[in-house]
Amino acid sequence: MKKVIGIFLLCCISLIGFAQNGLVTGTVADEQQKLSLPGATIRLKPGNRYTISDEHGKFEFLNVPQGKYTLEVNYIGFKNGSYPVTVAPGKAASVRLLLEDGAVAGKEVVVLSDRLRGQAKALNRQKSNPNITNIVSADQVGRFPDANIGDAIKRIPGITMQNDQGEARNIIIRGLAPELNSVTLNGDRIPSAEGDNRRVQMDLIPSDMIQTIEVNKTLTSDMDADAIGGSVNLVTRAAPGGLRVSGTLAGGYSPIREKPIYTGALVVGNRFFNNKLGMVLSASYNSNDFGSDNVEGVWSKDKAGHVYMSEQDIRKYDVKRVRRSGSAAFDYKINDKNSIAFNAMYNWRDDWENRYRVRTRKIETVLDANNNITGYKGAIRRQTKGGADFGRSDNARLETQRVQNYSLRGDHLLGNAIAMDWAASYSTASEKRPHERYIEYEAKSQVLTEDLSDPAFPLVSTPAAVPLSAFGMNALSEQYGFTKEGEFGAKLNFRFPFSVVSGQKGRLRAGARLRVKDKKRENNFFEYSPVTPFGKLADMATVNWEGDKFQAGSKYIPGTFVSKQFLGSLDFTNPLLMKGEAVPSEYITINYKAKETITAGYVRWDQDLSSKLSMIAGVRLENTNTDYKGNIVEDEEDLKGQRDVKNSYLNVLPSLAFKYNVNQDFVLRAAATTSLARPNYYAIAPYVSILADDQAIDAGNSKLKASYAWNFDVMGEYYFKSVGLISGGVFYKNIRDFIYVYSNKQYTTENFAADYPGVTNPIPAGENWKYKQSQNGDNVNMYGFEVAVQRQLNFLPGVLKGLGVYVNYTYTKSNADGIYNGDGEKRENVALPGTAPHMFNASLSWENKRFVARLSGNYAAAYLDELGEDDFTDRYYDKQFFLDANASYKIGKYLRLFAEANNLTNQPLRYYQGVSNRTAQMEYYRSKFNLGIKFDLSK
Numbered sequence: 001m002k003k004v005i006g007i008f009l010l011c012c013i014s015l016i017g018f019a020q021n022g023l024v025t026g027t028v029a030d031e032q033q034k035l036s037l038p039g040a041t042i043r044l045k046p047g048n049r050y051t052i053s054d055e056h057g058k059f060e061f062l063n064v065p066q067g068k069y070t071l072e073v074n075y076i077g078f079k080n081g082s083y084p085v086t087v088a089p090g091k092a093a094s095v096r097l098l099l100e101d102g103a104v105a106g107k108e109v110v111v112l113s114d115r116l117r118g119q120a121k122a123l124n125r126q127k128s129n130p131n132i133t134n135i136v137s138a139d140q141v142g143r144f145p146d147a148n149i150g151d152a153i154k155r156i157p158g159i160t161m162q163n164d165q166g167e168a169r170n171i172i173i174r175g176l177a178p179e180l181n182s183v184t185l186n187g188d189r190i191p192s193a194e195g196d197n198r199r200v201q202m203d204l205i206p207s208d209m210i211q212t213i214e215v216n217k218t219l220t221s222d223m224d225a226d227a228i229g230g231s232v233n234l235v236t237r238a239a240p241g242g243l244r245v246s247g248t249l250a251g252g253y254s255p256i257r258e259k260p261i262y263t264g265a266l267v268v269g270n271r272f273f274n275n276k277l278g279m280v281l282s283a284s285y286n287s288n289d290f291g292s293d294n295v296e297g298v299w300s301k302d303k304a305g306h307v308y309m310s311e312q313d314i315r316k317y318d319v320k321r322v323r324r325s326g327s328a329a330f331d332y333k334i335n336d337k338n339s340i341a342f343n344a345m346y347n348w349r350d351d352w353e354n355r356y357r358v359r360t361r362k363i364e365t366v367l368d369a370n371n372n373i374t375g376y377k378g379a380i381r382r383q384t385k386g387g388a389d390f391g392r393s394d395n396a397r398l399e400t401q402r403v404q405n406y407s408l409r410g411d412h413l414l415g416n417a418i419a420m421d422w423a424a425s426y427s428t429a430s431e432k433r434p435h436e437r438y439i440e441y442e443a444k445s446q447v448l449t450e451d452l453s454d455p456a457f458p459l460v461s462t463p464a465a466v467p468l469s470a471f472g473m474n475a476l477s478e479q480y481g482f483t484k485e486g487e488f489g490a491k492l493n494f495r496f497p498f499s500v501v502s503g504q505k506g507r508l509r510a511g512a513r514l515r516v517k518d519k520k521r522e523n524n525f526f527e528y529s530p531v532t533p534f535g536k537l538a539d540m541a542t543v544n545w546e547g548d549k550f551q552a553g554s555k556y557i558p559g560t561f562v563s564k565q566f567l568g569s570l571d572f573t574n575p576l577l578m579k580g581e582a583v584p585s586e587y588i589t590i591n592y593k594a595k596e597t598i599t600a601g602y603v604r605w606d607q608d609l610s611s612k613l614s615m616i617a618g619v620r621l622e623n624t625n626t627d628y629k630g631n632i633v634e635d636e637e638d639l640k641g642q643r644d645v646k647n648s649y650l651n652v653l654p655s656l657a658f659k660y661n662v663n664q665d666f667v668l669r670a671a672a673t674t675s676l677a678r679p680n681y682y683a684i685a686p687y688v689s690i691l692a693d694d695q696a697i698d699a700g701n702s703k704l705k706a707s708y709a710w711n712f713d714v715m716g717e718y719y720f721k722s723v724g725l726i727s728g729g730v731f732y733k734n735i736r737d738f739i740y741v742y743s744n745k746q747y748t749t750e751n752f753a754a755d756y757p758g759v760t761n762p763i764p765a766g767e768n769w770k771y772k773q774s775q776n777g778d779n780v781n782m783y784g785f786e787v788a789v790q791r792q793l794n795f796l797p798g799v800l801k802g803l804g805v806y807v808n809y810t811y812t813k814s815n816a817d818g819i820y821n822g823d824g825e826k827r828e829n830v831a832l833p834g835t836a837p838h839m840f841n842a843s844l845s846w847e848n849k850r851f852v853a854r855l856s857g858n859y860a861a862a863y864l865d866e867l868g869e870d871d872f873t874d875r876y877y878d879k880q881f882f883l884d885a886n887a888s889y890k891i892g893k894y895l896r897l898f899a900e901a902n903n904l905t906n907q908p909l910r911y912y913q914g915v916s917n918r919t920a921q922m923e924y925y926r927s928k929f930n931l932g933i934k935f936d937l938s939k
Contacts, residue, residue, distance in 0.1 A: 021416045022087040024061040025336055026095035028053045028073060030117070033938055034241030037099060038212070039124035039135075043072045048503055048611070052128040055212060056238045056331075063417035063497050073097055074664075076127065077120030077723040090416065092336035096241075116792065120723045122212070130606065130616050130659060131220055132669055132715050132729070134158075134788075136213040148323070149210055149234060150202030151902075156215055157727075157788045157808035158230075160839050160860035162877065163909050165292060165319055165351075166925030167203040174217065174731065174784060175812030175863070176229030177834030179739075180677045180707070184233045185405050186343055189224065191429035191485035193401045195521040195590070196682030200429075204347045204403055206284040208248060208265045209325050211237040217731075218657065218671040218713050221602040221618025222493065222509055225653045228675045228709040228735060236327050236343060239278025242938065243270045250898075250932025252288075256551070256925060257318060259289030263932065278331045286323040291316070293551040294923040297458060299913045301872065302364070304371035307918075309450055310363045312460040316545050316558045320352040320396070337413040347403045352396035355385035356545060356561045360460045363448060376448040380462070381440050382471060382537065386564040388435035388478075395568030397436045403429045418496045425489045433481035437570075439562045441471035441537040456917045459555055468538035468560060476528045478572055479586065485519040504608040513600040519681050520593045525586035528570075528578045541566040551906070551924030589633045589698070592685035596678075597625045612661045620653040624678065630687030630700055632759060641759075643686035645702035651676055669715045669729075679704040679739055683774035690762045696770040697747065697762075699755075705737040705776050724791035735780040738816060738832060743869045745822040747771035770822075778818025780832045786810040806843035806856075813837060822869035836863040836877075853887040862916065875920060878910035894937055900930040 028040040036057025043050040044061050046069070053059045064087045073081040078099040085093050101117060118137035125135040134156045150168030154161040161168035162178070170178040183190045183200040190200045212235040219227060245268050252261030262285070269280030293316060300310035325348070331341040363378035387393035407425035414420055443466050451459045491513045499506025534540060540562050547557035572578050604618035625648045632641045657671035685700040715729030747770065749763040763769050788808035794801050814832040821827050838861035845854040859881045866875040883905045888898035904927055911921040 021063045021065050022089060023092040023337070023413055023416055024064055024069070024071070024085055024087060024095070025092055025413070026059055026071075026097060027057045028059065028075070028097045028099065029057055029241050030078075031098040031100050033117075034098075034244075036238055036241075037075055037078070037124070038121060039075075039126070039128040040097075040099075041074045041128060042097070043074075045070045045072055049505065055125070055214075055235050058411075060413065060419060062413070062419060071095065071097065073099060075099055075120070076124050076719055076721065077101060077116060092413065094336040116723050119790070123719060123723065123725055125212070125214070126725070127667060127717065127719055130614070131216060131657060132218045132671060132713055134215040134217070137211070148203045149205040149207050149213070152207045152210075153202065153213060153215070153232065154858055155806075155841050155843070155856065156213070157786050157841070158217065158810040158839065159215065160836050160858075161202070163880075164203065165317070165321070166290065166903070166909075166928075169201055169203045170199050171202055171232060172834055172836060173215070173229035173232075174786075174810065175782070175814065175835035175837070175839075176733075176832075179680055180227075180834075181229040182224060182227040182231045184224075184231065185345060185427075186236055186407060187233060187423070188405055188407055188425040188427060188489055189487055189515065190234075190403060190405065191427050191487050191517070191519075193403060193429040193431040193483065193485070195431070195481075195483040195523075197680040198678070201401060201403075204323070204349050204401055205234065206265070206286060206323055206325050206347075209236065209282055209284050209327055209345070209347075210234050218673050218711065219655065219675055220616055220657070220673075221604045221620040221653070221655050222511060224513070224515075224600075225620055225622050225651065225675050226678055226706075228677045228707065228711070228733065236329060236345060237267060237269070237280045237282055238329060239271060239280045239331055240269045240938075241271065241275075244268070244280075244936075244938050246934070246936040248932060248934050250930050252900075252928060252930035254288060254290040254926070254928050256293070257289060257291045261289070261928065261930060262287045263930065276333045278329075280329045282325075282327045284323070284325040286321075288321045288928075289319075290321070290925070290928070291318045292923050292925050293317075293556075294921065295552045295556055295919070296921040297460075297919065299872075299918055299920070302367070304365075304367060306365055306373055308363070308365055308373070308376070308452070309458055309460055311359065311361045312363075312458070313357055313359045314550075314556045314558050315358075316356045316550075318354045318396075320350075322350045324348045338411070340408070340410045342406075342408050344406045345404070349401045350392075351399040351401075352387075352394060353385070353399065354396050354564050355383075356543075356558050357381075357383045357385070358559055358561075359383065360446075360448065363450075363460065376450055376460075378446060378448050378460075379442055379444045380446055380466060380471075381442045381474060382559065382561050383438055383440040384562045384564060384567055386437050386567045388437065389565070389568035391435070393435050393568070395564045398432075398434060400432045401430070403427070418494060420492070420494050422492045423490065426486070427489075428484065428486045430484040431481065433479070435478060436481065437478045437567050438475065439567050440473070440475040441540075441562070442474035443470040443472075454917075456919050457553060457555075458919060468542075469536045471537035473534055476530070476570075477526060477583070478528065479523065479525040481523045483519075483521045485517065487518075488514075488516045490514045498605070499607060501607060501609055504610065506605070506607045509602075509604040509606070511602055513598075513602075515596075515598040515600075517596040517598070518594070521591050521682075523587040523591055525583045526572070526580045527583050528572055528580040531577055531579060537562070551908070551926065552922055584633070584639065588631055588639055589687055589689040590682070591631065592682065592687060592700075593629045594681050594685065595627045599623050614659045616655070616657045616659075618655050620655070621650065622653065622676070623650045624648065624706070626684070628681075628685050628700075628702060630685040632688045633690065643688070643702075645686040647702065649706065651706065651708065665719045665721065667717045667719070669713070669717070671711070671713045673711045673713075675709050675711060677707040677709075677739075679706065679774065683739065688756060688759060692762055694770070695767065696772070697752070698772045701773050701775060704739060704774060707735055707738045707776075709733050709735040720791060722792060722794060724789075726789045726791070728785070728787040730785045731783065733780070733782040735782065735832070736778075737776040738780050739774055740777055740816070740819055740833065740867055742773055742775040742820060743822045744771040744820075744824060745869070746824055776818075777816055780814055780816045782812065782814040782832065782835065784810060784812035802846045802848050804845040804847065806841070806845070808841045810839040811837065812839075819867065827870075830867070831864045833864050833867060836860045850890040851887070852889075854885065856884045856886075858882045858884075862912075865911065868913075872914045874914055876912050876916070878912055878916070880907050880910075881905055882907050888934075894935050896934045896936075898930075898932055898934060902928045 122135040162170040247266040250263040297312040327345040366375040493511035498508035545558040602620040655673040865877040
């Protein structure tokens with residue numbers, strides 16, 4: 001190691017010694033709008049030097065001999081530019097390159113529309129990037145009717161999203177589950193606001209707060225390695241070249257609850273002090289009053305082998321979601337060699353939710369002497385979920401999620417041949433649920449019927465209406481939930497010219513990275529009983545919900561519940577009214593603390609092997625230190641102690657990639673890379689929950705290994721001069737030590753003694769208990785391909801010239817080895833959970849100088865979401881197809897009217913158990929509609 005450091009320092013010193021050489025630095029921008037142009041190819045003539053502008057349009061040439069040169073700039077959709085520059089010894093020549101737009105269509109030059117200008121930026125970034133990426137610009141995002149960034153991302157090739165309350169939340173890349181992907185903001189990791197996993201809630205961030213979405217499907221060694229599926233980088237707005245004020249005002253309608261939607265956004269940016277200081281401020285607000293209609297159930301088999309529903313819920317949700325976001329970005333050019341930048345973003349989402357749930361539970365079949373079903377019996381519970389009537393709760397369960405990110409960065413040129421950049425960042429994500437309340441009434445031992453003639457729409461009911469006087473109070477509770485994750489990050493990078501091929505460009509990069517993560521979950525739960533009993537459900541203040549508007553079908557009738565106002569008005573602090581006690585079984589097991597320290601170092605070598613072929617070789621070392629604390633709990637509530645487990649492991653991650661420019665428009669890429677995925681926080685927390693009455697143990701697994709993957713990719717891309725793309729590629733992944741949830745019905749006292757030395761053994765000799773824990777499987781083989789086309793059809797005659805298409809399709813296949821069922825038997829031909837086999841996006845648009853209209857479809861096939869004990873209990877996320885439409889009309893120079901419609905297909909969120917027609921959940925949201933105005937004032 002000392003020799004390596006010595007050689008590196010010697011190279012640095014020798015390069016600094018070229019005092020007779022100089023530097024060329026600058027920016028590339030759109031002449032019309034004065035906005036930066038990322039991904040531009042800039043060549044320094046004479047010679048064979050070239051570079052690519054970064055996401056803010058900046059570029060540099062290091063160690064340039066003194067003399068006069070010409071800068072030639074190439075950018076899809078813009079006219080080529082040529083600019084003189086003079087390099088003096090030891091000096092930095094700074095230039096600002098302004099390009100005139102003009103896409104080429106046949107023999108015609110077409111002035112770019114706003115949409116095509118944004119598409120041009122995205123395609124230039126994608127074309128010039130050394131790795132396999134997909135880029136979407138803010139202008140493209142704005143042309144889809146997407147409120148949050150998750151809904152915008154689902155239109156990118158190879159990506160589908162898991163929904164929550166009608167909005168895209170969890171990201172799946174190339175069929176790999178959210179835990180196997182990463183999300184960053186300006187290169188900094190975004191923490192998770194959820195308690196047990198690493199998933200980033202994509203519905204937290206409004207789409208109009210992001211300038212560019214960059215999906216990295218292959219990694220280079222200078223990137224964080226924990227992204228087996230891919231890494232999504234959200235780039236916020238950079239300061240424009242001049243005064244820019246833009247915004248959105250909109251109102252909408254949510255038919256499912258017949259409530260309004262309000263949206264507003266504002267962006268202000270400018271440069272000051274002779275263009276040295278840049279500033280851009282953004283703010284966004286969205287309020288949506290909606291809800292959902294939901295049916296859920298559990299399928300079981302009785303002793304005679306009959307398949308029936310052992311539990312069913314009918315749920316009515318009323319939700320108000322308010323999303324607020326603000327960001328600020330400042331950059332200051334100290335001189336031609338040094339600049340600093342500060343970025344901040346604050347996202348705040350509130351969900352006020354009331355849920356009315358009727359649950360038929362503990363259903364058993366009644367059999368005759370020949371084991372034929374003659375009936376069913378079970379219990380019925382009616383539960384109201386709400387919150388306090390004081391503070392901000394407003395009689396509803398308030399869930400507040402906040403994500404903050406702050407970063408300070410610097411770019412410096414040391415001497416004439418070394419570039420250095422550094423960054424320090426701090427991010428937090430938190431979720432609070434104060435005063436979350438439940439009141440539940442139960443009617444026991446009821447005669448039931450089951451209509452399973454169509455198992456896609458099963459119904460559990462009673463032969464006659466159960467009177468409200470049959471329902472006695474079963475539970476009254478209030479809980480508080482709190483989860484917080486914080487991450488401090490720092491990095492330092494150096495780069496300098498280094499080529500072993502005469503006359504060809506080469507560059508060496510090296511750097512170090514630090515990430516310190518802290519996460520904790522602190523929940524509590526209290527049960528209450530009124531000093532004066534409330535009486536039966538018939539004696540309460542109630543609300544009744546009929547089934548005539550229920551989206552799953554009018555036969556599903558939620559019925560009568562305690563009103564949210566009564567629940568919210570209860571005074572749990574008054575001992576004359578209420579008796580309360582903590583219920584540790586509801587929170588003591590799930591509370592934990594975690595700390596991770598990740599240190600990394602890398603070397604990356606970019607080398608042009610010829611004028612067409614280039615290579616990137618690199619290696620990254622990531623060392624992970626973990627310190628987790630979890631509770632040992634017996635009989636659900638007895639705290640027997642705490643386990644503190646520490647661990648440390650090192651991952652070596654090599655990578656190799658090639659890029660071949662067949663010609664100016666046709667690019668071939670190939671890559672062999674490595675990546676990893678660390679276990680979910682709660683999966684690795686060393687808790688042990690012992691349920692002696694149920695003969696069951698649920699435990700964390702501090703011995704879980706990080707999943708490690710080898711990834712192989714080949715991709716071809718053809719770029720149209722008239723701003724378009726056709727691409728296709730294949731990929732293969734081998735994932736070692738993947739993680740799944742293991743359920744064992746044959747767990748013995750010997751097993752426990754081996755797994756938990758020093759912990760009191762609860763399992764008597766000779767008994768078999770149930771055991772549930774996350775474990776490592778052996779490996780997954782996964783392969784697939786993707787194709788994409790986006791093109792303005794301006795070669796067509798007449799009015800058809802305004803048509804444009806955007807189509808992509810991804811196929812994925814996986815096979816997981818090393819998964820065992822509840823009897824300890826190895827399962828065969830099991831797909832990796834989260835692997836959607838088919839993903840398809842299609843969009844057809846038409847536009848002229850003022851009018852734009854678009855119809856967009858998004859499809860994902862069904863896939864295994866959660867492994868059960870066997871095929872019968874496996875849970876699948878069903879296929880989904882969303883159809884959205886939007887149109888806009890430009891008024892004058894600055895204004896544009898727009899209209900949007902989402903989910904025209906009324907696509908439900910649906911899960912099924914075992915086979916496709918056996919519904920486990922179906923949740924409907926109906927469509928949403930928006931009408932508004934956008935304005936853009938540019939100096």
